[in-house]
Amino acid sequence: MLACCSVSRTIQRNGHPALKLLENISFFVEQGATLAVLGASGAGKSTLLRLLNRLDEPSGGQIMLAGKNTAEIDARQLRRKVGMVMQRAYLFPGCVADNIRFGPAQFGQTMTDAEIAGLLEQVGLAGYEQREAHTLSGGEAQRVALARALANRPQVLLLDEPTSALDEEAKQGVEQLLLSVVQQDRLTCVWVTHDRAQARRVGQRALLLSEGRVIADGSLDEVLGA
Amino acid sequence: MVRSMRSWVLNYLVHSELTRGIAQAATVAVFVLLTAWFAAQRGAASIGEIFVAVTRAIVQILVVGLLLVILMKTPWWTAIPVLAGMIVAAATIAAKRAPEVPRTFQITLICICAGAGTTILVMTALGIIDKQMRMLLPVGSMIIANTMNIAALYLNRFVGEIRSHIGELESAIALGAAGDTAALPYSRAAFRASLIPAIDNLRSLGIVWIPGIMAGMVLSGSSPLYAALYQFVVLGMIFISGSITSITASQLLPRNIFNAREQLLIRDAVEE
Numbered sequence: 001m002l003a004c005c006s007v008s009r010t011i012q013r014n015g016h017p018a019l020k021l022l023e024n025i026s027f028f029v030e031q032g033a034t035l036a037v038l039g040a041s042g043a044g045k046s047t048l049l050r051l052l053n054r055l056d057e058p059s060g061g062q063i064m065l066a067g068k069n070t071a072e073i074d075a076r077q078l079r080r081k082v083g084m085v086m087q088r089a090y091l092f093p094g095c096v097a098d099n100i101r102f103g104p105a106q107f108g109q110t111m112t113d114a115e116i117a118g119l120l121e122q123v124g125l126a127g128y129e130q131r132e133a134h135t136l137s138g139g140e141a142q143r144v145a146l147a148r149a150l151a152n153r154p155q156v157l158l159l160d161e162p163t164s165a166l167d168e169e170a171k172q173g174v175e176q177l178l179l180s181v182v183q184q185d186r187l188t189c190v191w192v193t194h195d196r197a198q199a200r201r202v203g204q205r206a207l208l209l210s211e212g213r214v215i216a217d218g219s220l221d222e223v224l225g226a
Numbered sequence: 227m228v229r230s231m232r233s234w235v236l237n238y239l240v241h242s243e244l245t246r247g248i249a250q251a252a253t254v255a256v257f258v259l260l261t262a263w264f265a266a267q268r269g270a271a272s273i274g275e276i277f278v279a280v281t282r283a284i285v286q287i288l289v290v291g292l293l294l295v296i297l298m299k300t301p302w303w304t305a306i307p308v309l310a311g312m313i314v315a316a317a318t319i320a321a322k323r324a325p326e327v328p329r330t331f332q333i334t335l336i337c338i339c340a341g342a343g344t345t346i347l348v349m350t351a352l353g354i355i356d357k358q359m360r361m362l363l364p365v366g367s368m369i370i371a372n373t374m375n376i377a378a379l380y381l382n383r384f385v386g387e388i389r390s391h392i393g394e395l396e397s398a399i400a401l402g403a404a405g406d407t408a409a410l411p412y413s414r415a416a417f418r419a420s421l422i423p424a425i426d427n428l429r430s431l432g433i434v435w436i437p438g439i440m441a442g443m444v445l446s447g448s449s450p451l452y453a454a455l456y457q458f459v460v461l462g463m464i465f466i467s468g469s470i471t472s473i474t475a476s477q478l479l480p481r482n483i484f485n486a487r488e489q490l491l492i493r494d495a496v497e498e
Contacts, residue, residue: 053400054487054489055396055399055400055489055490056489057487057489075487075488075489076402076403076404076488077402079399079400079401079402080401080402083400083401084400086393086396086397086400088393090393090394090396090397091394092394092397092398093411102398102401102403103401103402106401106402106403106404106407107402145397148401149401152401152402
């Protein structure tokens, strides 16, 4: 479903030598499976997700989605198919319903009130449509961010440490919610985490990065140790 | 009596108009540097930077004074290349507010041409600005200087807004938004902020300040009522040109910080 073939990313900075952020990254995620991406801070985990959503451009290699090179897909259409939930929710000003409508509206589609209510129910926030985004707690905001990404009906969901900015109680709730949504919607998922225990709970396979390179790729036991 | 008391110190030392001017400028420059020194002590500014700015201002204005002596004797149309040169200089200065934005000079040049150029052209054609060197040059330069400030304010605020809302902006892009749609709230904030000085000038006209043109016209013997009306005309033109500049910037700049794949071009090279 989603594959990276020798993907690299190098950035040029004025007055500094070129910086290699990712080098020769290759992996494959099957339809409906979750790949846990692990690594220390600065290993290139978020950079990898940004390339998959095409917020940035790879310097080399290919990213394939359902057998098609993503470089050949219109960037906006690709982002619709490859949803992303960031570490922080970054909700837009306005109410919860406005946030959820945002994605489909970019493609000229209007969501019905029932569709919005259904998504909010799915993320455990039934009745939150008119709540102002800035009044939500961290956990609630992250649930809205998930509903906002799901509103685009993505095939792939990229999760960039989605629970790391939350307190313990909210962390468990959001993790369980994400797991149930991914399973229920049979989403292909790339879940970035620095927490090995979380990687074991959420992934079927794991990818370990260090300094922009793949150190290990395989089953959870192979990568994380039995 | 009061006037003679006020100018007593300088008149005591200097007698000719030019030497008096030099003495006045030098006195003010000393106070500017003193103020800069106090600001530098509190980390608010660099004294070296202010010293260069003051020196540059004195040299520039003296050169302009000498040029004006020559220009006032030339036909009105010689104002055109002079004003065009001022527009290019203004665009260069305003562009320095956001060096990280690609093609900033072209954008500020288009914005200032659209705002100041169009206003000066239309107002001269309508006879509101007299087709005379002594009117075209000072009024034109005032309009250009204000559009430069507005373009610089817009750029500065817009880039600041983008930097402080990069998460929201990229969340919108990640959901499939076009770059200019994602940047719209920040472009609006920059538009509002850039016009605050022009609006405040209109609002406070005559109450907080009596601007230079009116004072100059009264001193040169014009009717105070006509001088007051013309001052409104000048501020109105400044507002019009400023608004056009800011509107043009808000049309051009948001599009310019993204590439064709809607990827943000001014994102810091810091990842993770």
